[in-house]
Amino acid sequence: MKRLLSLLLATSALTAIADGNNLYVGAGAGLGWNDIQAPDAAFRVDGGVNFTDNWAMEIGTTGLTQSGSTPNQSMQYYDLSVKGTLPLSEAFGLFLQLGGAYGSPGATADNAVVVGSTVDSYNQSQQAGWNFLTAAGLQFNLTHQVSLNLTDYYYYGATNPQGNTNVLLGGVKFNF
Numbered sequence: 459m460k461r462l463l464s465l466l467l468a469t470s471a472l473t474a475i476a477d478g479n480n481l482y483v484g485a486g487a488g489l490g491w492n493d494i495q496a497p498d499a500a501f502r503v504d505g506g507v508n509f510t511d512n513w514a515m516e517i518g519t520t521g522l523t524q525s526g527s528t529p530n531q532s533m534q535y536y537d538l539s540v541k542g543t544l545p546l547s548e549a550f551g552l553f554l555q556l557g558g559a560y561g562s563p564g565a566t567a568d569n570a571v572v573v574g575s576t577v578d579s580y581n582q583s584q585q586a587g588w589n590f591l592t593a594a595g596l597q598f599n600l601t602h603q604v605s606l607n608l609t610d611y612y613y614y615g616a617t618n619p620q621g622n623t624n625v626l627l628g629g630v631k632f633n634f
Contacts, residue, residue, distance in 0.1 A: 480508040486609065486629025490522040492533070493621025498524045500625045502611070506541065508633070514541040516555065520611060520625055533623065535559045535613055537591045548599065555593035559613050561623070562586040587616040589623075597631070605631045 483505045490500030504518025520535045539557025546552065563586065595609035607629050614622040 481634045482506055482508065482514075482631050483634075484518075484607070484629050484631035486607070486627035488625065488627035490520075490623060490625035492522070492524075492623040498522060500627060502625070502627055502629065511545060512543050514543070515539070516541050516557075520559075520613075520627075522623060522625065531563050533561055533563060535561045535589065535591075535623070537613075539591055539593070543597070550599070551597045553593075553595050553597060553607075555591065555611075557591045559589045559591045560586070561589050561613060561616055589613040589616045603633045605633075607631060 484503070486502040488500050490498060500520060500522050502518055502520040504516055506514045506516035506518075508514045515538070517538050518536075520537070522533045522535075524532050537557055537559035539555040541553055541555045543551050543553040591611065591613055593609055593611045595607050597605050597607045599605045609627050609629065611625040611627065612622070613625075616622075
């Protein structure tokens, strides 16, 4: 999966350089929760290409650092999305993202879930799966190269024991 994401990012970068489009990278930190667990720390790293001032393609990864065993465990999401931005002024804009994500449990994932008095076995492939991604946010442009953002990411539709995941992040974006 990491190879596929690296290939997609490299392809986007080459396309952007060839077409003279703008590349960007970003990072964020905040809180995340799912159907099982209350808020825990969440982190995100992403990159993308701005095709216009209003449209971009973004690839990223979001980590949710929950403690415990299945189903309350860390998750990592790898996503690809289309991002639409509505600039309201030179300094401020709103954006929406739609895409897909692959969610995978952390390396320390337990292989059993206790439901009542029964133990159900799960392996990591049963806990991993494809999700839909929607996101909405605010962007404040400090300069043409640097902006701050507040984004709410929502991963849903997977059949993993955690259910849907919501992540609220504050972040920074650097445009090349």
